[in-house]
Amino acid sequence: MFVEQSELESLREIYYLTNGASGSWRKLLAFGDSLEQQLKRKLLWIWPTMVDLENHNHFLAKHHIQRILSIGCGSGLLEWLMAAAGGQKISMHGLEVDRNWWQSKYSVRSFIPLNYVEDADQLDDSFLSGCCNDAPPCAMLFCYFNNRRAFLEYLRIYQGKWLILIGPHPALGIHTDPNPIQPQLPADGWVLRERLDWTDRNVVAFYEKCSII
Numbered sequence: 001m002f003v004e005q006s007e008l009e010s011l012r013e014i015y016y017l018t019n020g021a022s023g024s025w026r027k028l029l030a031f032g033d034s035l036e037q038q039l040k041r042k043l044l045w046i047w048p049t050m051v052d053l054e055n056h057n058h059f060l061a062k063h064h065i066q067r068i069l070s071i072g073c074g075s076g077l078l079e080w081l082m083a084a085a086g087g088q089k090i091s092m093h094g095l096e097v098d099r100n101w102w103q104s105k106y107s108v109r110s111f112i113p114l115n116y117v118e119d120a121d122q123l124d125d126s127f128l129s130g131c132c133n134d135a136p137p138c139a140m141l142f143c144y145f146n147n148r149r150a151f152l153e154y155l156r157i158y159q160g161k162w163l164i165l166i167g168p169h170p171a172l173g174i175h176t177d178p179n180p181i182q183p184q185l186p187a188d189g190w191v192l193r194e195r196l197d198w199t200d201r202n203v204v205a206f207y208e209k210c211s212i213i
């Protein structure tokens with residue numbers, strides 16, 4: 001009961017810090033340092049540092065990437081942090097598989113606009129290809145995703161030219177698919193443009209599809 005109460009209080013603080021009016025991503029990062037590992041993981045898989053976010057946003061700005069579609073975004077808190085740290089110049093959207101969980105009373109709130117795979121009939125024309133048809137440039141993001149078949153299917157539909165893969169450094173021994181360093185992308189022109197080493201041995205890899213330039 002004590003744990004539940006403290007978790008509720010922590011969540012209340014996080015909701016406050018991510019609220020449009022009161023929101024502060026710097027305070028949220030500092031607050032995240034004080035959280036129990038279990039709640040941290042429930043909220044998002046990795047907690048970046050201020051420098052991590054700045055480096056990430058520097059790359060986005062350099063390539064004029066203004067929209068991100070995050071597949072398997074979970075709570076979307078990482079994506080919220082990215083957008084807030086970038087001064088809200090990036091529009092973020094998320095796609096999740098399990099509506100029952102994300103709309104249940106046990107789950108945490110979504111921090112970005114969330115869409116669901118089960119609305120799949122809308123995916124083809126309006127969401128993946130329409131939302132990310134690259135005018136202006138957009139990116140499809142996978143963070144600690146672990147479903148090769150689904151990943152390849154998203155890539156097949158996606159018409160944008162940027163792909164951001166976030167996952168563990170191989171030395172961590174955690175399996176994700178795709179892995180950011182060895183994603184085994186289909187042979188249709190994906191080129192690694194940048195690799196950022198984030199804190200706690202996480203890697204952010206930016207791939208560009210050159211065949212559509």
Ligand SMILES: C[S@@+](CC[C@H](N)C(=O)[O-])C[C@H]1O[C@@H](n2cnc3c(N)ncnc32)[C@H](O)[C@@H]1O
Pocket residue numbers: 043044045046071072073074075078095096097098117142143144145146147150
């Ligand atoms: C390890 S979690 C990572 C969550 C979040 N990206 C993070 O970094 O905290 C993987 C997420 O992918 C979602 N997922 C799995 N298969 C999916 C699919 N086919 N389409 C969309 N999301 C999927 C799961 O529901 C889960 O939230």
